[in-house]
Amino acid sequence: MSTGITEREQGEAGSPGSDRHLRADAQRNRARILEAATTLMAVHGIDVPIDEIAQLAQVGVGTVYRNFPTKAALFEGLLMARLEPLVSAARAAADADEPGEAFVDFVRNLSDEFANFKALADAMVDSGVDLDAAKSQISGELISAVSRLLERAQECGRIRPDVTIGDVSAMMAGISHTDPILMDPSQRKRCVALVCDSLLIGARSVLPRSEILQSPAPVRTGSRPS
Amino acid sequence: MSTGITEREQGEAGSPGSDRHLRADAQRNRARILEAATTLMAVHGIDVPIDEIAQLAQVGVGTVYRNFPTKAALFEGLLMARLEPLVSAARAAADADEPGEAFVDFVRNLSDEFANFKALADAMVDSGVDLDAAKSQISGELISAVSRLLERAQECGRIRPDVTIGDVSAMMAGISHTDPILMDPSQRKRCVALVCDSLLIGARSVLPRSEILQSPAPVRTGSRPS
DNA sequence: TACTATACGGAACGATGGTTCCGTTTGTCA
DNA sequence: TGACAAACGGAACCATCGTTCCGTATAGTA
Numbered sequence: 134m135s136t137g138i139t140e141r142e143q144g145e146a147g148s149p150g151s152d153r154h155l156r157a158d159a160q161r162n163r164a165r166i167l168e169a170a171t172t173l174m175a176v177h178g179i180d181v182p183i184d185e186i187a188q189l190a191q192v193g194v195g196t197v198y199r200n201f202p203t204k205a206a207l208f209e210g211l212l213m214a215r216l217e218p219l220v221s222a223a224r225a226a227a228d229a230d231e232p233g234e235a236f237v238d239f240v241r242n243l244s245d246e247f248a249n250f251k252a253l254a255d256a257m258v259d260s261g262v263d264l265d266a267a268k269s270q271i272s273g274e275l276i277s278a279v280s281r282l283l284e285r286a287q288e289c290g291r292i293r294p295d296v297t298i299g300d301v302s303a304m305m306a307g308i309s310h311t312d313p314i315l316m317d318p319s320q321r322k323r324c325v326a327l328v329c330d331s332l333l334i335g336a337r338s339v340l341p342r343s344e345i346l347q348s349p350a351p352v353r354t355g356s357r358p359s
Numbered sequence: 360m361s362t363g364i365t366e367r368e369q370g371e372a373g374s375p376g377s378d379r380h381l382r383a384d385a386q387r388n389r390a391r392i393l394e395a396a397t398t399l400m401a402v403h404g405i406d407v408p409i410d411e412i413a414q415l416a417q418v419g420v421g422t423v424y425r426n427f428p429t430k431a432a433l434f435e436g437l438l439m440a441r442l443e444p445l446v447s448a449a450r451a452a453a454d455a456d457e458p459g460e461a462f463v464d465f466v467r468n469l470s471d472e473f474a475n476f477k478a479l480a481d482a483m484v485d486s487g488v489d490l491d492a493a494k495s496q497i498s499g500e501l502i503s504a505v506s507r508l509l510e511r512a513q514e515c516g517r518i519r520p521d522v523t524i525g526d527v528s529a530m531m532a533g534i535s536h537t538d539p540i541l542m543d544p545s546q547r548k549r550c551v552a553l554v555c556d557s558l559l560i561g562a563r564s565v566l567p568r569s570e571i572l573q574s575p576a577p578v579r580t581g582s583r584p585s
Numbered sequence: 586t587a588c589t590a591t592a593c594g595g596a597a598c599g600a601t602g603g604t605t606c607c608g609t610t611t612g613t614c615a
Numbered sequence: 616t617g618a619c620a621a622a623c624g625g626a627a628c629c630a631t632c633g634t635t636c637c638g639t640a641t642a643g644t645a
Contacts, residue, residue: 155591155592156590156591156592156641156642156643157642157643158591158592158593158641158642159591159592159593159642162592162593182631182632182633183632183633183634184631184632184633187594187595192593192594193593193594193595194594194595194633194634194635195592195593195594195595195634195635195636195637196592196593196594198633198634198635199592199593203633203634204632204633204634257537257538257541258536258537258538258541296553297549299546299549300546300549300550300553302541303534303537303541303542303546303547303549303550304533304534304550304553306537306538306541306542307530307532307533307534307535307536307537307542307550308529308530308533309533310484310533310536310537311483311484311529311532311533311536312483312484312532315483315484315528315529315532316529316532316533320525320526320529321529323523323525323526323529324526324529324530324533327522327526327530327554327557327558328530328553328554328557330557331553331554331556331557332553380621381621381622382611382612382613382620382621382622383612383613384611384612384621384622384623385612385621385622385623388622388623408601408602408603409602409603409604410602410603413624413625418623418624419623419624419625420603420604420605420624420625421604421605421606421607421622421623421624421625422622422623422624424603424604424605425622425623428604429603429604430602430603430604586645587644587645588643588644588645589641589642589643589644590641590642590643590644591640591641591642591643592639592640592641592642593638593639593640593641594637594638594639594640595636595637595638596635596636596637597634597635597636597637598633598634598635598636599632599633599634599635600631600632600633600634601630601631601632601633602629602630602631603628603629603630603631604627604628604629604630605626605627605628605629606625606626606627606628607624607625607626607627608623608624609622609623609624610621610622610623610624611619611620611621611622611623612619612620612621612622613618613619613620613621614617614618614619614620615616615617615618
């Protein structure tokens with residue numbers, strides 16, 4: 134469901150003459166805003182009020198909007214910065230000697246990234262922000278890099294041939310976007326291991342027995358302490 | 360992240376003298392509200408404005424609130440009605456002759472239910488409503504029924520012994536709550552099949568080959584037509 | 586130190602959505 | 616049919632949140 138965020142021209146605040154001189158205090162503030170936004174969006178995803186970001190950065194809302202024309206622009210900036218290393222990693226993995234292992238490792242890292250930066254997971258579902266061309270491009274790059282990785286892993290016989298990139302995307306999105314209380318870190322690792330088991334040919338349990346056999350995580354049944 | 364919904368006393372509107380006489384028009388309206396809410400929450404989950412429910416029911420908002428003290432109460436009423444048959448189904452499955460097959464069937468049905476009634480899937484993640492004791496009780500019943508089903512299926516050697524109810528809950532929540540565009544019906548079925556493969560001992564591909572081998576679903580890369 | 590372009594803060598605005606309130610309508614019963 | 620409790624509708628209220636605006640403060644420069 135769409136929130137009230139409207140789309141507009143994107144990109145870093147106007148940027149007239151891209152290397153225009155920023156006053157020292159302005160540079161400091163911009164850095165603080167980015168830091169605060171990273172901290173908060175990592176935990177709360179896109180659902181973080183601009184006011185809170187401004188407060189943590191010890192800055193007024195106006196200053197945030199002077200640096201980023203909309204909340205979506207700020208969100209996207211952080212998102213792309215997080216996405217780029219993943220694309221590189223996927224490309225490197227596709228060129229690895231053992232694409233099967235590289236694939237499993239990549240999936241694990243991807244899951245960790247999603248968990249460590251919730252906004253990334255939010256971006257994979259309808260989070261209410263209209264993500265624009267830039268985002269969709271880099272995200273397309275990630276998909277195609279992972280596709281190649283998947284193909285190579287399938288070619289060398291480590292991954293089921295009937296598995297598609299759609300399967301991988303959907304399952305990663307699912308695992309990554311689940312309530313972090315139902316899906317605590319160890320639970321998430323178990324699920325990633327199970328998913329990998331379902332994709333791999335042959336060997337079951339990519340996780341060590343000690344971890345896959347650990348005592349079950351407490352099960353949340355719905356209500357939560359407010 | 361919590362929306363503006365506050366918690367209060369729950370249960371159907373005051374209900375002073377639980378079988379109190381309802382005027383004919385009131386009964387009609389209540390039925391229409393439930394029908395409208397079911398229709399809308401099935402598609403949009405909890406993120407449906409009360410005004411829209413009232414409008415579809417051809418009733419004023421006041422009438423909605425006379426029947427259900429809060430939006431959460433209305434949500435819960437519908438949720439519980441959906442959950443009860445699932446609990447029964449899980450219990451029946453646990454007593455089936457072949458718990459392994461019964462388990463897989465149950466998981467498939469559960470996934471369908473989640474997909475057909477989005478509010479159910481919303482309930483499995485932090486949807487912003489404080490779900491109270493009643494909800495948490497019935498949901499606990501579901502968990503324990505599925506636990507027994509899982510145990511039986513494990514006892515008869517069809518399901519991996521190291522799989523826990525936490526794994527099953529988390530994976531179902533993940534699959535069910537993913538963006539319905541990334542996770543369209545056929546994609547969802549594929550994922551359920553993969554998950555089942557990862558849980559089962561022996562046989563791979565609980566889906567017929569024709570279905571698991573169908574052409575890959577189009578991959579969504581992020582942005583969406585507004 | 587004085588001047589000014591740049592940047593700042595945060596009050597105010599507008600949209601959304603849950604909830605309440607109260608004047609009006611209507612089903613029910615005598 | 617008349618009277619009244621029950622129920623109705625929807626305007627209004629309040630809180631949240633994205634965004635804008637403008638009077639004020641200050642970094643940089645002469």
